[in-house]
Amino acid sequence: MKTEAIKELLYKMADDLLIIGHRNSEWTGLGPILEEDIAFSSMAQDKIGQSQALFQLLHELGEQEPDTVAFMRNANQFHNAQFLELPNGDYDFSLMRHFLYDVADQLRFEMLANSSYEPLAKVARKVKGELKYHVFHANTWITKLGAATEESHVRMQTALNDSWNYALGLFEEGPFEKQLAEEGIFEGEAALQKRWLETITPVLDKATLTIPAASTWEPKLGGRNCFHTEHLQPLVEEMSEVFRVDPSAEW
């Protein structure tokens, strides 16, 4: 039972990281300016690496090899939030998603650094520095672009509006919330969402961007239970195209 709870937590985190890392890697070589192209690619690589580390923990709990799990499932077996599978759109949406997700990711790992499940706590402590940079990058871009020109302000506000309900879907609760909290493994999605709101609000204020009114909030749920938008299956097929040529082969 406890193992099931841990697996549920690991799967959603690993899938989140894999899918956002994959999406962000689509910008490599096509970014808005050379320097940012390089920076954004480094962070995408970090995400894939973090995902691999979590799939490794799952493997140690009896799941298949990381490559097999990551590259051989269909969309209806993925636990990532729907937010992360949406197409990149323009750089405004990609940056806003990077900001909203990476802050949540950093806070989640921060909470997990003291988890009673030591293997995960160890990973959390290891990726601390990477995440610090990701959030520094995101905060800088959001505050600069939000407050730069009318065009960039409108673009970033629109991106925030479009992202918002999807971003709330990051905190979809699972069946093991209570148990994970009682066991001291993970404090829970509600606590994470509260911290997330407290953290992003001052940054968005500085960026002169406005969080949509609470009355309009309708979290896009389902991702954690493997319900996805039409964008995930093509992504998964593309990602695994070569791997599936011969899944038994070493690539």
Next chain:
Amino acid sequence: MYGNAYIDPNEKANGILAGEDPIKLKEFENRIARGEKIEPKDWMPKEYRKQLIRMIEQHAHSEIIGALPEGTWITRAPGFRRKMALMAKVQDEVGHAQLLYSAAETLGKSREDMTNDLIIGKSKYSNVFNYPAFTWADACIIAWLIDAGAIINQVANAKGSYGPYCRALDRICTEESFHLKYGHDNVVTLATGTPIQRKMVQEALTRWWPPIMHFFGPSDKISQHSEILMRWKVKMASNDDMRQQFLNMYVPKIWDLGLVLPDPNLKLNEETKKWDYTEPDWDEFKRVINGGGPCNAERLAVRRMAEERGRWVRKALLNKSEQYVTPLA
């Protein structure tokens, strides 16, 4: 990833030095002869500046365009390790473009001007990137053999006379050694893998061999022009010498894997100690370099798209009060 500067063989060499101050020219040439580097603000002949800008700019363009054929497979790399490595490799190519544009900027051409010349098709870049990467194995062959060729050229050019270019190349060569190992590892994995994998890599090699033979450019004509560029340490090795060096280092490694090269005449000539090969089709080379290759149009259209999609981002953060200052080194 770059072969060699394409210098129009029909360009007139006469009058290259017309109007240059003979005393300054002598000092400049003496400095190069002593093995010292030229730095950005030094006096230099107009032709030296012109040829260096052309060469470094072409090199930079080759890196940013070179990110596209391998980038073709970035969303499909098989497995975590390959996925991260290919992302890092393509990222490095972008990084190399940044370093090279920076070096060219020190000679007085802005990055914006260089980009403009690329996207309207005025500037050249390495011809190989006008060929497509049909399969994952094509990306592996590029990573191994095109990067191997590029290293030969870059190691030679790193001993050239212009300080900023040499410094950029030193950094680039260090990174290319990862690319070479990465590429070799990929090709070996496919060649020693399943029959499907082996077939994939053989087909890719067969496709890429003609562009690889083109990579260093046609035989150099002995001209007054190329003599001067050699003396100024702008051009560091002849195209044929580099091709020979490449064949010497890599044909045995390819044959070790039991792969077949599509040239029945390719062999080491015991008498000359040089490689004999079927003369590459230089008409094809010219056709492709002048826009007629399978991917020329796509490559430039993609660069235009990327520049345009990023424009609002760059424009938003532009400082109206700033003035462009040429980078120092």
Next chain:
Amino acid sequence: MIKSLDPRITRENISENNTIDPLTPMDNWETYEVFHQKKRGDQHMHVGIVHAPNPEMALLFGKDQYGRRGITANIWVVKTANVFCTEYEDQDMFETTPEKQYREAGGYKVMDKINKYKKAQKA
């Protein structure tokens, strides 16, 4: 529309004959000189430039362009416009400096005298 081998490109729906306005001066922003310190205790070394619109982003970019491999302790960025340099044509100002033996350790050779003195004392 380009049907590319690269699915990322195909999704962009690009026309092969797309045209764009040329980039205008400063489109790629100003430049910052980047200094990289490998380990604590080392000197910061000049490693190159980044194009950036402000110092914070210059640091972000400097980290990944010059610190994405190997070890890094610290990075500095300085706007190129704020760096003052000597001229290479004034390099002759430094020409005789290496000849000033009186300020070099190697300019002082006392052993000859000591040995001579010791010899004299013995005798």
